[in-house]
Amino acid sequence: MIPPVLIELVEQFGLLSFLAIGGVNALIPEIHRRVVDVYQWMSNAEFAQAFAISQASPGPNMLIVSVIGWKVYGFLGALVATLAICAPSSVLTFAIAHVWDRFRDAPLRAAIQRGLAPVTVGLVLASGYVLARTADETLPAYAITAATAALALITRVHPLWFLITAAALGAFGVA
Amino acid sequence: MTVADPSQAVARAQVGAGDLFFGFLKVGISGFGGVMPFARRMLVEERGWLSEREFTEVLSLSQFLPGPNIINVSIIVGKRFRGPLGALIASVGLMLMPFLIVLAIAALYGRFASLDAVRGGTAAVSSAATGLIIAMGLKMARPLAGSAWPLLIAALGFIALGLLRVPLLWALLVLAPLSVAIAWRTRR
Numbered sequence: 001m002i003p004p005v006l007i008e009l010v011e012q013f014g015l016l017s018f019l020a021i022g023g024v025n026a027l028i029p030e031i032h033r034r035v036v037d038v039y040q041w042m043s044n045a046e047f048a049q050a051f052a053i054s055q056a057s058p059g060p061n062m063l064i065v066s067v068i069g070w071k072v073y074g075f076l077g078a079l080v081a082t083l084a085i086c087a088p089s090s091v092l093t094f095a096i097a098h099v100w101d102r103f104r105d106a107p108l109r110a111a112i113q114r115g116l117a118p119v120t121v122g123l124v125l126a127s128g129y130v131l132a133r134t135a136d137e138t139l140p141a142y143a144i145t146a147a148t149a150a151l152a153l154i155t156r157v158h159p160l161w162f163l164i165t166a167a168a169l170g171a172f173g174v175a
Numbered sequence: 176m177t178v179a180d181p182s183q184a185v186a187r188a189q190v191g192a193g194d195l196f197f198g199f200l201k202v203g204i205s206g207f208g209g210v211m212p213f214a215r216r217m218l219v220e221e222r223g224w225l226s227e228r229e230f231t232e233v234l235s236l237s238q239f240l241p242g243p244n245i246i247n248v249s250i251i252v253g254k255r256f257r258g259p260l261g262a263l264i265a266s267v268g269l270m271l272m273p274f275l276i277v278l279a280i281a282a283l284y285g286r287f288a289s290l291d292a293v294r295g296g297t298a299a300v301s302s303a304a305t306g307l308i309i310a311m312g313l314k315m316a317r318p319l320a321g322s323a324w325p326l327l328i329a330a331l332g333f334i335a336l337g338l339l340r341v342p343l344l345w346a347l348l349v350l351a352p353l354s355v356a357i358a359w360r361t362r363r
Binding site: 015016017018019020021022023024025027028029030033037048049050051052053054055056057058059060061062063066067070071075078079082085086088089090092093094096097100107108110111112113114115116117118119120121122123124125126127128129130131132135136141142144145146147148149150152153159162163165166167168169170171172173 | 203204205206210235236237238239240241242243244245246247250251254255259262266269270272273274276277278280281284288291292293295296297298299300301302303304305306307308309310311312313314315316318319324325326328329330331332333335336337338340342343344347350351354355356357358359362
């Protein structure tokens with residue numbers, strides 16, 4: 001007997017896999033809506049922790065899905081959620097890679113790419129907003145978000161240094 | 176992609192399943208908050224599996240399709256050299272270590288979450304990572320600033336998903352066709 005919650009993980013993340021235009025970072029508002037508001041698998045604070053854990057790990061930025069699966073149903077939940085977010089889009093990619101090059105110079109292909117770019121930008125910025133509302137509860141927390149965003153925009157410092165600096169500030173109770 | 180290209184950097188036969196697995200395994204553990212620059216370095220500079228132009232084409236296709244971009248890259252590259260099995264091996268190689276590492280961190284966090292330093296540190300990492308995402312969104316918005324409609328579409332997406340919390344599917348069903356239609360009308 002398969003636990004119903006595993007089937008729910010497959011349904012939720014399997015559908016999201018097809019909607020992940022612009023990567024999983026663009027999906028954060030929708031994942032938050034489903035996981036915190038609709039299914040109530042975790043609280044706001046737990047969602048922020050899952051995000052932090054996924055960002056503190058090397059690798060693709062879809063790992064928040066693995067952490068959510070872990071929280072919901074342990075190792076099996078993590079495996080199922082990860083496969084559910086990866087497999088549908090991967091199969092689609094495999095199929096489309098076959099035919100895509102034939103349309104290399106098609107104007108419609110260019111229009112699709114040019115049209116989807118601003119949609120993705122809106123989604124990513126919405127992710128930043130939802131995460132700030134979820135993760136930042138104090139003034140110093142907002143200050144860290146704002147300072148990181150500004151410094152990442154105007155400098156070429158490796159992103160990892162921002163995370164390390166923030167971890168140190170937070171661990172010593174500054175933020 | 177199925178047609179032989181004389182400019183292709185490496186002959187297909189030279190890239191085996193093991194090469195694909197370990198090549199992408201290394202990419203997987205290389206980067207934080209996105210590993211695409213490391214994928215480019217491995218594919219183009221270190222191993223020469225793709226030319227610069229081929230990489231750009233693979234990347235643009237990966238970004239256009241849904242799903243994590245870097246996983247799409249591993250699928251396309253794995254498929255190119257070793258067919259369906261290659262796609263599977265490359266993507267598993269990419270995901271294996273990050274998946275285990277993130278679960279290890281999650282388990283450690285669960286164990287030590289009662290410590291103030293751990294809770295404070297994690298919360299601050301979350302705040303900083305949020306700042307990185309905002310910066311990424313703003314950087315991606317820069318090239319759109321040439322005309323008004325892309326900024327309007329981006330603003331509509333932000334309002335719908337961020338402020339109004341509209342379900343993503345409905346937002347995409349409205350915004351994506353609208354935006355592609357405008358792009359089509361204004362094509363050069």
